[in-house]
Amino acid sequence: MTERWTDERLDRFANKIDEQAERIxxxxxxxxxxxxxLYLEFPNIKAEINSISEEARETREVLSQLVKESNDRMTRIEHTLDRQTAIADKQADSVRQLIEMLNRKQA
Structure with missing residues (x-):
C-alpha cells in the first residue's frame, strides 16, 4: 500500500528540511x-612557537657553555691532583730516605 503525500504532510516535511537547513x-x-x-590567532601562535624555540636554543647554548666550563674545571682538578700526587710521592721518598739515614746513624 502506497502512502499518499498530502499537502499537509508535504508541508511538515518541507518544514523539517528547512529546520535542518537552518541548523546546518x-x-x-x-x-x-x-x-x-584561528586565522587571527595563528600569528600569535607562530610567534609563541618561535619564542619557545629561541628560548630553547639559548638554554641549550648556556647549558653547553656550563658543561664546557665544568669539563675545563675537571681537567684542571685532575692536573692538580696529578701534581699533588707526584709531590706526595717525592715527600714520602724523602721521609723514607731520612728514616733510613737516621737508622744508619743510630746503628
Whole structure:
C-alpha cells in the first residue's frame, strides 16, 4: 500500500528540511567563525612557537657553555691532583730516605 503525500504532510516535511537547513547554516557559520579566529590567532601562535624555540636554543647554548666550563674545571682538578700526587710521592721518598739515614746513624 502506497502512502499518499498530502499537502499537509508535504508541508511538515518541507518544514523539517528547512529546520535542518537552518541548523546546518548555523553550524557552517560557527565553523566559519572558528576558522576566522584561528586565522587571527595563528600569528600569535607562530610567534609563541618561535619564542619557545629561541628560548630553547639559548638554554641549550648556556647549558653547553656550563658543561664546557665544568669539563675545563675537571681537567684542571685532575692536573692538580696529578701534581699533588707526584709531590706526595717525592715527600714520602724523602721521609723514607731520612728514616733510613737516621737508622744508619743510630746503628
Amino acid at each position: 547554516n548555523t553550524l557552517i557559520e560557527n565553523i566559519g567563525q572558528l576558522v576566522q579566529s
